[in-house]
Amino acid sequence: MYNFSALTQSIHQYLSEAMSPLGAKITEMAIIGLVLIAFVALSVMGLVYIERKVAAFFQLRVGPNRVGKWGLLQTLADFLKLLMKEHIMARNADKFLFNLAPFLIVTAAFLAIGAVPFGLGLQAFDINIGVFYISAVSSIGVLGILIGGWAGNNKYSLIGALRSGAQVISYEISAILSLLTIVVLAGDLQLSAIIESQRDGWWVFKGHIPVLISFVIFLIAGTAETNRGPFDMAEAESELTAGFHTEYSGIKFAMFFLAEYVNLFIIAAVGATVFLGGWMPLHIGHWQAFNHIMDYIPSIVWFFLKTGGIIGIIMWFKWTFPRLRIDQLLVLEWKYLLPINLVNLLVVAFITLMGWHF
Amino acid sequence: MTEETLTKEGLKTQEYFVNMGPQHPSTHGVLRLMLELDGEIIKKVIPHIGYVHRSIEKMCEKDSYRQIVHITDRMDYLSNHMNNEAVCLLVENALEIEVSDRVKVIRTIMSELTRLSSHQLWWGVMGMDLGALTTFLYGFRDREMINDIFEETCGARLTMNYNTPGGLMFDIHPNFQRRVKEFVAHFKTKLPEYDALLSDNVIFRNRTEGIGVLSKEDAISFGVTGPTGRASGFSNDIRKHKPYSAYDRVEFKEILMETGDTFSRYKARILEMWESLSIIEQLIDNIPEGEIQSPAVKAVIKLPKGEFYQSVETARGELGVYVVSDGTKNPYRVKFRSPGFSNLFVLNHLAQGYKIADLVAMMSTIDLVIPDIDR
Amino acid sequence: MSAVATYFKDIFQGLKTLLTGMKITGYYFSHARKEIITQQYPENRDTLKMFDRFRGRVVMPHDENNEHACTGCSSCELACPNGSIEIMWERIVDPETGKKKKIIDKHVYHHSMCTLCNLCIIACPTDAIKMEQTFEHATFDRKELTMILNKPGSKVRKDVEE
Numbered sequence: 001m002y003n004f005s006a007l008t009q010s011i012h013q014y015l016s017e018a019m020s021p022l023g024a025k026i027t028e029m030a031i032i033g034l035v036l037i038a039f040v041a042l043s044v045m046g047l048v049y050i051e052r053k054v055a056a057f058f059q060l061r062v063g064p065n066r067v068g069k070w071g072l073l074q075t076l077a078d079f080l081k082l083l084m085k086e087h088i089m090a091r092n093a094d095k096f097l098f099n100l101a102p103f104l105i106v107t108a109a110f111l112a113i114g115a116v117p118f119g120l121g122l123q124a125f126d127i128n129i130g131v132f133y134i135s136a137v138s139s140i141g142v143l144g145i146l147i148g149g150w151a152g153n154n155k156y157s158l159i160g161a162l163r164s165g166a167q168v169i170s171y172e173i174s175a176i177l178s179l180l181t182i183v184v185l186a187g188d189l190q191l192s193a194i195i196e197s198q199r200d201g202w203w204v205f206k207g208h209i210p211v212l213i214s215f216v217i218f219l220i221a222g223t224a225e226t227n228r229g230p231f232d233m234a235e236a237e238s239e240l241t242a243g244f245h246t247e248y249s250g251i252k253f254a255m256f257f258l259a260e261y262v263n264l265f266i267i268a269a270v271g272a273t274v275f276l277g278g279w280m281p282l283h284i285g286h287w288q289a290f291n292h293i294m295d296y297i298p299s300i301v302w303f304f305l306k307t308g309g310i311i312g313i314i315m316w317f318k319w320t321f322p323r324l325r326i327d328q329l330l331v332l333e334w335k336y337l338l339p340i341n342l343v344n345l346l347v348v349a350f351i352t353l354m355g356w357h358f
Numbered sequence: 359m360t361e362e363t364l365t366k367e368g369l370k371t372q373e374y375f376v377n378m379g380p381q382h383p384s385t386h387g388v389l390r391l392m393l394e395l396d397g398e399i400i401k402k403v404i405p406h407i408g409y410v411h412r413s414i415e416k417m418c419e420k421d422s423y424r425q426i427v428h429i430t431d432r433m434d435y436l437s438n439h440m441n442n443e444a445v446c447l448l449v450e451n452a453l454e455i456e457v458s459d460r461v462k463v464i465r466t467i468m469s470e471l472t473r474l475s476s477h478q479l480w481w482g483v484m485g486m487d488l489g490a491l492t493t494f495l496y497g498f499r500d501r502e503m504i505n506d507i508f509e510e511t512c513g514a515r516l517t518m519n520y521n522t523p524g525g526l527m528f529d530i531h532p533n534f535q536r537r538v539k540e541f542v543a544h545f546k547t548k549l550p551e552y553d554a555l556l557s558d559n560v561i562f563r564n565r566t567e568g569i570g571v572l573s574k575e576d577a578i579s580f581g582v583t584g585p586t587g588r589a590s591g592f593s594n595d596i597r598k599h600k601p602y603s604a605y606d607r608v609e610f611k612e613i614l615m616e617t618g619d620t621f622s623r624y625k626a627r628i629l630e631m632w633e634s635l636s637i638i639e640q641l642i643d644n645i646p647e648g649e650i651q652s653p654a655v656k657a658v659i660k661l662p663k664g665e666f667y668q669s670v671e672t673a674r675g676e677l678g679v680y681v682v683s684d685g686t687k688n689p690y691r692v693k694f695r696s697p698g699f700s701n702l703f704v705l706n707h708l709a710q711g712y713k714i715a716d717l718v719a720m721m722s723t724i725d726l727v728i729p730d731i732d733r
Numbered sequence: 734m735s736a737v738a739t740y741f742k743d744i745f746q747g748l749k750t751l752l753t754g755m756k757i758t759g760y761y762f763s764h765a766r767k768e769i770i771t772q773q774y775p776e777n778r779d780t781l782k783m784f785d786r787f788r789g790r791v792v793m794p795h796d797e798n799n800e801h802a803c804t805g806c807s808s809c810e811l812a813c814p815n816g817s818i819e820i821m822w823e824r825i826v827d828p829e830t831g832k833k834k835k836i837i838d839k840h841v842y843h844h845s846m847c848t849l850c851n852l853c854i855i856a857c858p859t860d861a862i863k864m865e866q867t868f869e870h871a872t873f874d875r876k877e878l879t880m881i882l883n884k885p886g887s888k889v890r891k892d893v894e895e
């Protein structure tokens with residue numbers, strides 16, 4: 001299996017020879033930043049396109065098919081349109097906060113994406129508390145939603161923002177608790193270590209029913225955390241017109257849009273990494289021959305396949321279910337997900353203690 | 359703005375107004391609701407109507423009776439055929455003309471198809487209001503087949519103007535019966551899907567059950583008719599109580615529910631679709647022969663002096679047409695008792711104490727068509 | 734005990750209903766190629782045919798001798814609820830019989846005011862006008878929507894009774 005660290009090492013080598021250590025460091029950071037920005041821009045465009053196509057197929061439509069072959073350039077065209085649109089601000093809006101909110105939300109998304117392991121040796125920032133780090137920074141995003149909703153001086157966006165605040169804070173707990181089950185099993189918070197622990201099989205297969213339960217809970221909580229249907233309380237198009245971003249237009253709106261899809265990607269990537277082994281190929285116990293064949297598929301392909309699968313499921317949710325009401329949403333979290341999750345965590349801890357998992 | 363009050367903790371709090379509409383995704387048209395809110399809890403709903411008022415009643419006063427028919431298409435555009443029928447029946451009754459059985463049966467089939475198409479659209483939109491965007495297209499897929507049937511026979515999809523006083527504009531198209539049968543067979547397989555997608559869905563159930571309960575007494579005193587009223591147990595089906603056209607010769611149940619909450623309003627319409635299908639099935643194979651236009655109706659229609667009233671059951675409830683005639687070829691005064699108007703004003707009564715999201719669900723199950731309210 | 738049982742029963746039944754819904758949308762997703770209902774409009778212009786009763790706009794058919802059946806009787810003008818038809822007629826002396834006779838000068842039709850209600854077609858005693866099945870009627874100039882239905886130099890057909 002190709003190890004990307006060979007590539008990154010050679011770049012590092014080359015840069016260290018060419019300039020001082022500090023210069024090399026700065027150049028490397030710049031390269032990583034640029035690569036990530038390019039990746040985010042491209043993947044968001046791809047995701048938006050896929051989402052629209054998927055929605056169309058669910059709804060017996062064709063979807064975008066005018067701009068470019070199969071409408072592939074549609075999102076690019078939309079992005080250009082958003083770039084050129086006028087910035088509109090309500091008269092009594094809080095100018096500073098109004099402009100700050102989109103940046104905050106995008107920054108949070110970027111902070112989290114740095115720690116995502118895309119492939120073997122392809123991780124910008126392998127911190128030893130990876131799971132904790134990603135959960136922590138991705139919740140900065142809700143600050144952006146709250147500020148954006150408040151600063152626009154619009155009652156609809158205020159309602160949307162407050163809903164979103166209540167929602168994200170509640171569902172964060174579930175998302176983290178369900179991730180903790182795997183942390184308990186793997187015995188490490190570092191993402192690369194969690195992936196390594198799945199060398200002989202992914203946790204969803206190895207971890208019996210409790211892990212399956214926490215995987216389902218993670219999917220639900222993840223959908224809620226990204227503010228997507230059926231949990232799109234903050235936008236709730238038929239109730240609050242556009243929710244927290246009602247007042248935003250042009251590129252600032254595009255930033256919210258961008259962050260929404262980056263968050264979707266991050267949630268799916270974290271889910272894939274923690275539960276489905278990330279870039280780790282499908283390995284089954286001691287079937288050496290089978291494992292060997294699987295190793296021929298590059299790690300990055302595995303990662304994107306799994307992430308894509310989870311994204312697909314989350315999209316399937318959105319295009320099938322009606323939206324919950326805000327109080328039902330909280331009931332679901334506090335009455336169902338949280339207690340189940342806590343019991344589940346205990347069970348997993350017990351299993352780990354007894355060494356009953358594979 | 360309302361007055362400030364203090365909470366238990368000593369914080370200042372205030373109720374506030376939100377304008378829902380005239381441009382709002384879930385008012386389905388230019389209806390403006392002023393919501394008095396306490397947080398997300400609704401204290402009061404004040405409907406403001408008139409944004410699409412086209413003075414249809416006044417326009418009728420300058421039109422001949424033949425011409426009035428085509429304006430009624432534009433009132434409740436989803437029950438267009440029933441609206442036409444109401445005016446035609448009124449003229450026929452006033453002139454004491456009996457139309458042929460063929461006309462009666464075709465009118466009934468057309469009305470039921472219209473009811474189905476209206477309910478299909480409502481179902482799709484109801485799902486969309488609750489956030490299930492996909493249902494919209496499924497509803498439209500099935501409605502499209504009905505629209506094609508209409509287009510083939512009547513020449514238009516929405517403003518059909520197919521009824522004329524004393525009969526119909528054309529005979530049915532040769533393909534009509536085959537197409538209707540195809541549609542009925544198709545839709546019988548799709549209706550269970552409607553149930554699986556929304557009616558049985560746990561999220562949908564939680565969003566609708568026990569929400570916005572309308573008691574039978576309130577339904578009667580607000581004059582809430584149609585499936586909305588019947589969901590509260592108020593028996594008001596004109597097709598049963600004062601049968602017109604061919605409704606006296608078909609078997610069908612008047613759908614009556616008991617609870618009167620949002621879900622029973624929803625369920626009433628779903629069950630009504632089954633009833634409509636059964637009515638169509640009973641009639642489609644035995645359309646009697648007969649003339650399409652009664653020769654007794656002259657080119658220029660003059661109603662005798664007096665007052666006339668005719669009501670029909672549209673997809674939304676009781677549509678009443680009241681005409682005062684002075685014996686000339688134009689009516690002296692026309693008044694439409696439109697179901698949407700009475701049904702809208704129950705909203706304030708229903709929504710108090712519920713959340714915005716519930717209001718959207720209630721509005722959806724009351725099934726408002728704004729041009730019908732404003733006329 | 735029963736409370737706990739209902740708690741779990743609720744969860745499982747809820748999940749089951751959610752999965753049935755997902756099964757249906759999943760079916761349509763996987764059979765999208767077969768089930769797609771939308772049409773690709775400008776591309777299918779050539780094959781798109783309206784039903785023969787479709788009401789696109791009012792036209793007056795002329796035969797090969799540039800003759801039509803309109804006698805200028807104004808019935809359609811009277812039948813129209815919106816005043817979208819204006820009949821301009823003349824009185825001429827019939828060269829054969831020597832009697833005075835009414836003929837059509839201009840049959841003016843305002844498409845912009847027409848609600849396509851078909852009342853004029855029904856009212857016409859000689860079936861001189863009919864509905865055309867075209868449907869692309871948008872123009873850049875509103876004046877183009879006012880048409881004169883009888884072609885220049887056309888005459889009324891001989892066999893048409895007044």
Ligand code: SF4
Pocket residue numbers: 791812813814815816817818846847848849850851852853854
């Ligand atoms: S179709 Fe109706 S509105 Fe149009 S010209 Fe004829 S009578 Fe008038």
Ligand code: SF4
Pocket residue numbers: 802803804805806807808809810820856857858859860861862
């Ligand atoms: S089109 Fe027909 S109704 Fe109209 S003026 Fe000519 S003959 Fe008379």
